[in-house]
Amino acid sequence: MSEYFIQEQQLSNVTRTIVKDEDGKSLFLLVGRWGTRGDALSLYAMNGELVASIKQLSFFFGTRFDLYKGFEKVGTLKKLLNLNADFYYINQLHWTVIGDIRNHYYTIHHNSHKIMEMSKATLFSGNYFSLEVEKDEDAPLCICIAAVLDYWLYNKKKDNNQKQQPMIGIGWGSC
Numbered sequence: 001m002s003e004y005f006i007q008e009q010q011l012s013n014v015t016r017t018i019v020k021d022e023d024g025k026s027l028f029l030l031v032g033r034w035g036t037r038g039d040a041l042s043l044y045a046m047n048g049e050l051v052a053s054i055k056q057l058s059f060f061f062g063t064r065f066d067l068y069k070g071f072e073k074v075g076t077l078k079k080l081l082n083l084n085a086d087f088y089y090i091n092q093l094h095w096t097v098i099g100d101i102r103n104h105y106y107t108i109h110h111n112s113h114k115i116m117e118m119s120k121a122t123l124f125s126g127n128y129f130s131l132e133v134e135k136d137e138d139a140p141l142c143i144c145i146a147a148v149l150d151y152w153l154y155n156k157k158k159d160n161n162q163k164q165q166p167m168i169g170i171g172w173g174s175c
Contacts, residue, residue, distance in 0.1 A: 001134050004143065006030075008104075008120070008127040019043075019143055028140070030147060041147050043140050052140035054148055065148050067093075067141060074141070077148060088149070097145060104129055106149065108142060116142040 003022045019028035028051070032041035040055040050070060057064040057076070064078045067090060075090040077097075086106070088097035095115060099106020108115040115138055121130035131146060133139045 001132060002136050002139065004028075004131040004133065004139060005121065005123070005128040006131070006143070006146070008129060017147075028143060030143065041144060043143055052144050054144040067144060069141060077145060086149075090145075093141075097149070104150075108145065116145075118146055 005020045017030040029044045042053040053068045055066045067075045075092040107117045117132045121128045
């Protein structure tokens, strides 16, 4: 099992984000942007090799993201439920993501096997997201999934702020 750290303020930004190990060594570079159909984030190893990416398929209802390991599509991430916990599914990998993204705590499972656990961590250099990944080969996909969930969290906050603004409505048959 390995632990990866992403500075909290960097994950949802559309800037370059460095992913580090527990010793502070830079391992990956996450670049890209979100917001419209076709936007993507790409994760590169520090030697420049593309190791994973995630591409936004749709923007409105039922937003979905295609997940790639290298250049091969390995699954599609979609949100299924939002009752007491957030629940997502990646179809081809048969991974489930469940947790509380508002508090940045969730896990990824394949059947009963845990793939990853994400939580907040405070280090001397600031606030981070800590990703504990069982197998190193799953880390690139897990980092991409964490970026999408962070995007959904902040997108949800924007939606909630918009809903609080007064709206003018027109009722049918109210003349």
